[in-house]
Amino acid sequence: MTLTLYLHPLASFCHKVLIALYENGTDFDSRIVDFADAGSAAALFDKWPVGKIPILQDEANGRTIPETSIIIEYLQVRYPGPVRLLPEDPEALLQVRLWDRFYDLYVSVPMQKIVTDRIRPAGAHDPHGVGEAHAMLDQAYGMIEAQMKGRPWATGDTFTMADCAALPGLFFASIVHPFEAGRPALSAYLERLLQRASVKRVLTEARPYFSMFPYREAMPARYLEAF
């Protein structure tokens, strides 16, 4: 097997790349990174010193590819499959890149801020930063509501990298900062994502690890059942 994805099955950014891999039926091996295990963490830091997952190792050419958006673009260039996640048309491509950035930076990052603050040591919490993260999610939800009116997928009629980015952010954000009433297009979009076969597979593989999620008690019951 030439491709190895270093990941954790609960990690939202890993879900983004897994969705892309499953959409295209791309063959790969996975290696779980356990940050609590010094050897496992060192193997990651050796390859990508900022220590973020996922990273993709390509044995065929000895390359390590970090950063989810770059990994997905790399897969499309080097290992294309039936589902084109980055469109050929330059204008459409800009929209996909924009909404990919949007979901990473303004949904996933504030969601992570809220989640990780819960497991900080006593005295190291950041209530101001967490408040800002909640405000950012409110802002993002409003913008997604407007964007998704009349669109099945993040940027139009086809499923793209932006949808790969949207699912993990929205899934976990919907737990820590539930959608307020009056967000029907946002809610319908998340439901549509949850019905996608690649997404069902990712969340099914993540479910055994849900007990490790710091907001486990806030997970809707249906998230704990089969997708």
Ligand SMILES: N[C@@H](CCC(=O)N[C@@H](CS)C(=O)NCC(=O)O)C(=O)O
């Ligand atoms: N910008 C990065 C973000 C990756 C990221 O934040 N990954 C999280 C897991 S979801 C991580 O590695 N967290 C470990 C840490 O921050 O120590 C990407 O798109 O790949």
